[in-house]
Amino acid sequence: MSLHIGGSWDPLERIKELVNNLRALSSIPDGGTTSFSTIDFIRPVSILPIASYAFDHNITIQNANSYLDSIEFPDGTNTSEFNKIGQTYFPITKADLKSASRDGREEKLRFLSDQYPKLLRRNIDDQEFLDRVGNNVFYLLISEMVDNIMEHSEADLAYIFSQFWPANNSCEICLLDNGIGIYQSLKNAGRSVTDDMDALEKVIRQHLSAKDEFGSQKRGTGIKNTINLLSNNELNGYFCVISGNAGYFIDNNGRNHFINLTQVSWNGTIICMGFQKPPKHVDIYEYIR
Amino acid sequence: MSIFDKHINLQKEFDVSALNNRATAKKLVKSIQSSWVNTVVLDFSDIEFASRSFLDELNSHLPHIEKEVKKTNMNASVREMDELVQQPNRQAHSPLNNSESYSESELLTF
Numbered sequence: 001m002s003l004h005i006g007g008s009w010d011p012l013e014r015i016k017e018l019v020n021n022l023r024a025l026s027s028i029p030d031g032g033t034t035s036f037s038t039i040d041f042i043r044p045v046s047i048l049p050i051a052s053y054a055f056d057h058n059i060t061i062q063n064a065n066s067y068l069d070s071i072e073f074p075d076g077t078n079t080s081e082f083n084k085i086g087q088t089y090f091p092i093t094k095a096d097l098k099s100a101s102r103d104g105r106e107e108k109l110r111f112l113s114d115q116y117p118k119l120l121r122r123n124i125d126d127q128e129f130l131d132r133v134g135n136n137v138f139y140l141l142i143s144e145m146v147d148n149i150m151e152h153s154e155a156d157l158a159y160i161f162s163q164f165w166p167a168n169n170s171c172e173i174c175l176l177d178n179g180i181g182i183y184q185s186l187k188n189a190g191r192s193v194t195d196d197m198d199a200l201e202k203v204i205r206q207h208l209s210a211k212d213e214f215g216s217q218k219r220g221t222g223i224k225n226t227i228n229l230l231s232n233n234e235l236n237g238y239f240c241v242i243s244g245n246a247g248y249f250i251d252n253n254g255r256n257h258f259i260n261l262t263q264v265s266w267n268g269t270i271i272c273m274g275f276q277k278p279p280k281h282v283d284i285y286e287y288i289r
Numbered sequence: 290m291s292i293f294d295k296h297i298n299l300q301k302e303f304d305v306s307a308l309n310n311r312a313t314a315k316k317l318v319k320s321i322q323s324s325w326v327n328t329v330v331l332d333f334s335d336i337e338f339a340s341r342s343f344l345d346e347l348n349s350h351l352p353h354i355e356k357e358v359k360k361t362n363m364n365a366s367v368r369e370m371d372e373l374v375q376q377p378n379r380q381a382h383s384p385l386n387n388s389e390s391y392s393e394s395e396l397l398t399f
Contacts, residue, residue, distance in 0.1 A: 136366060
């Protein structure tokens with residue numbers, strides 16, 4: 001089965017397309033080969049999980065185009081090579097956590113969440129967009145999600161890829177890891193969860209978290225605050241999370257869906273966040289609790 | 290500052306301009322706890338941003354540390370986040386402020 005990346009701007013349509021592509025990839029044996037039948041318009045959530053899956057399973061994908069070469073698909077560039085990234089060159093970025101000690105893992109992910117927002121801002125050539133969004137939106141979106149990878153994922157690899165489209169003043173950030181996923185993380189922490197969907201529903205609806213503090217459970221705030229910040233009429237954005245065979249999507253148009261993935265499962269967690277140029281400067285503190 | 294104070298410049302200590310995660314706060318708490326001084330000064334000079342996770346983790350441990358811990362040189366943004374995480378019942382703008390709203394979500398199958 002070949003892969004298809006169409007031209008839809010609708011993030012929910014692209015999530016559906018991604019699930020179809022992951023299903024196609026999962027039918028290919030490790031070390032196998034596939035190709036793109038269509039590449040209309042590449043966006044982070046369309047391509048990053050494919051890159052990660054192909055890398056993890058040593059799958060060769062033919063018919064890649066020059067844009068995919070420029071973003072170093074599928075291998076990506078390592079966080080240690082951040083200094084090579086220029087203003088017209090913003091590749092898939094990978095934090096290899098495989099052989100790192102606990103301190104080494106934390107160091108790599110700390111570096112990612114400190115440096116990546118600066119790199120992303122440097123690659124956005126629209127001062128009005130940057131002024132209105134400010135530093136804090138980038139820091140908040142990236143740091144909360146990287147912190148979840150650091151605290152809960154037990155991942156060997158973490159990836160991030162972002163794009164800014166000047167034509168419609170919008171930005172999309174996709175992060176993912178190949179760790180244990182939300183369900184297993186909560187289960188390991190002794191929480192009462194039955195499967196991927198149950199775990200995700202409890203994270204979204206009840207703010208269930210794997211965190212403990214002084215012997216009692218803590219409620220999670222990272223995803224909640226991220227949703228608050230994105231799904232409003234300032235950033236006009238969207239948020240999506242996929243873990244195992246469950247997903248959740250919300251946007252500022254009132255679409256709010258849990259998603260059941262059939263015949264495919266992501267080992268780890270995928271996060272996609274998108275937003276547009278706000279009408280005025282965004283105060284992130286209005287959206288945090 | 291007396292010789293019984295310890296001054297930690299957080300930007301230099303962690304080589305970052307954003308304090309972004311719980312692990313960094315845990316490391317800092319360990320460093321404070323293992324210090325023999327009575328007073329520790331946390332210097333936020335050149336820190337552009339501190340995440341809710343970082344400050345929540347730090348602030349939750351401070352009452353359990355038998356030392357005086359002072360925070361200095363926070364910029365307006367960091368100070369706002371610090372004050373915010375110490376307000377447990379704060380309401381924020383949210384498209385879905387209660388769990389009932391989520392029950393209206395339609396289940397999709399892809």
